[in-house]
Amino acid sequence: MLFRYGTDSHGRLIKKAVVYTQNEHSISIKNIDPDALQIINRLRDAGYAAYIVGGAVRDLIVGNKPKDFDIVTDATPSKIKKIFRNSRIIGRRFRLVHVVFGSKIFEVSTFRSNAEGSVGNVFGTIEEDVQRRDFTMNALYYDPVQQQVIDYVGGMRDIKKHILRPVIAIDRIFVEDPVRMLRAIKYSATTHAKMSHQLRHKIRNSANLLGQVSPSRITEELLKILNSSCIYEIVQEALDTDLYIYLQPSAACLIYDSKDFERKYMESIRQLGELNKIDPDARLGKKLLFIIKDFVKTLTDWDKEVKGKTAYSELYARTWAECRNFVLPMNPVRRELEFSVKAAIGQCGVKSHSKK
Numbered sequence: 001m002l003f004r005y006g007t008d009s010h011g012r013l014i015k016k017a018v019v020y021t022q023n024e025h026s027i028s029i030k031n032i033d034p035d036a037l038q039i040i041n042r043l044r045d046a047g048y049a050a051y052i053v054g055g056a057v058r059d060l061i062v063g064n065k066p067k068d069f070d071i072v073t074d075a076t077p078s079k080i081k082k083i084f085r086n087s088r089i090i091g092r093r094f095r096l097v098h099v100v101f102g103s104k105i106f107e108v109s110t111f112r113s114n115a116e117g118s119v120g121n122v123f124g125t126i127e128e129d130v131q132r133r134d135f136t137m138n139a140l141y142y143d144p145v146q147q148q149v150i151d152y153v154g155g156m157r158d159i160k161k162h163i164l165r166p167v168i169a170i171d172r173i174f175v176e177d178p179v180r181m182l183r184a185i186k187y188s189a190t191t192h193a194k195m196s197h198q199l200r201h202k203i204r205n206s207a208n209l210l211g212q213v214s215p216s217r218i219t220e221e222l223l224k225i226l227n228s229s230c231i232y233e234i235v236q237e238a239l240d241t242d243l244y245i246y247l248q249p250s251a252a253c254l255i256y257d258s259k260d261f262e263r264k265y266m267e268s269i270r271q272l273g274e275l276n277k278i279d280p281d282a283r284l285g286k287k288l289l290f291i292i293k294d295f296v297k298t299l300t301d302w303d304k305e306v307k308g309k310t311a312y313s314e315l316y317a318r319t320w321a322e323c324r325n326f327v328l329p330m331n332p333v334r335r336e337l338e339f340s341v342k343a344a345i346g347q348c349g350v351k352s353h354s355k356k
C-alpha cells in the first residue's frame with residue numbers, strides 16, 4: 001500500500017489518498033478495453049493526467065464486466081478535442097468529450113470542482129473531483145500505466161466490506177440529485193453492498209423528490225434496470241423504499257393493492273433477470289413482455305375472448321392503448337411495445353391468425 005501526500009491548511013504534510021498496487025487490487029490490465037488504454041496513453045503523452053474512473057473500476061474490482069470505460073483527465077474539453085480527431089464536445093451545462101473508436105464511444109471528462117456543491121460546472125482538481133462522486137465505490141481512479149488504484153475516500157475498503165457509502169453529505173446528496181436514490185439501490189444490488197439504516201431511511205423519506213425528475217431521466221435509469229441481471233433485487237428494493245411508484249406508477253399501485261398481483265409480477269421480474277443473464281442484448285420488446293404480461297391478463301376475460309367474436313385488431317388496439325399507459329413514464333418506441341403486446345395477447349391464448 002502506498003500513499004499520496006498533500007498539505008493541509010496549515011501547510012502540514014498529510015495523507016490524502018491510499019494507492020493500491022497491482023497485487024492489492026487484482027485488476028488485470030487484460031480486462032481494460034485497449035481503446036481506453038490508447039486514449040489514456042495519448043493524454044499522458046500530451047502531458048496530462050488521465051485515469052479510468054467510476055463504474056468500470058468498481059465493476060473490475062467486484063468481478064463484474066464493465067459496460068463502458070469512462071475516462072477523467074485534467075485536460076480541458078477543447079484540449080481533449082485537439083488531441084483526438086475522432087471526438088466531439090457534448091453537453092451544454094457541463095461539457096465533456098466523446099471520443100469515437102469505430103462503434104464505441106468513450107466519455108472523457110475534465111476533473112470538476114466542488115466549489116458550487118456537487119452540481120456546479122467549474123473545472124477542478126482530482127481532489128475536488130472525487131468529492132462530487134455519489135458513492136465511494138464509484139469514486140476510485142485507476143491508473144493503467146502504473147497499474148494502481150487511487151482511493152481518496154475509502155472506496156476499496158467499502159467494496160471489500162460490501163458497504164454502499166455516500167461521498168456527498170447525506171443531507172445534500174438526494175436533494176441535489178434525486179436520481180442518486182435509484183443509483184443507490186442499483187449499486188447495492190449489483191455489488192451486494194449493504195446500505196446503512198440511515199441511508200435507507202433517508203432514501204425512503206426523500207422518495208417524493210423523484211417526482212421532480214424529468215420522464216426522460218427516469219426512463220434512462222429504468223432502462224438500465226430493465227437490462228440488469230439483478231433486476232429482481234432492484235425492483236424489490238425500489239418497492240420497499242417507495243421508489244418504484246416513480247419508475248412504474250401503475251404497476252406499483254397494483255402491487256400495493258393486491259398480494260396476488262405482486263406475486264405474479266415479481267415472478268415475471270425474476271424471469272426477466274434470468275433472461276438478462278443469458279441474453280442481455282435481447283430486444284426491448286422481449287423484455288417489456290415481462291413487465292406487461294400480468295397486467296394484460298387482468299384486462300379482460302381472455303378465455304371468453306378466445307372464443308368470442310371481437311376482432312383481433314380491436315383487441316390488439318385496446319390492449320396496446322392500456323399498455324402504453326401502464327408503462328408510463330417510460331415511452332418505448334412503438335415497434336417494441338407492439339412486439340410485447342402481441343406476445344402478451346398470444347400468451348393469453350389469442351393468436352392473430354385465429355381471429356379476423
Ligand code: ATP
Binds near residue numbers: 053067224
Ligand atoms: P453504470 O454505467 O454501470 O451504471 P457508472 O458508475 O459508470 O455505472 P455512470 O452513470 O456511467 O455510472 O457515471 C460514471 C461515474 O460518474 C459514476 O461512477 C460516478 O462516479 C459519477 N456519477 C454519475 N452520475 C452521478 C450522479 N448523479 N451524482 C454523482 N456522481 C455521479
Ligand code: MG
Binds near residue numbers: 054055056067068070
Ligand atoms: Mg459508466
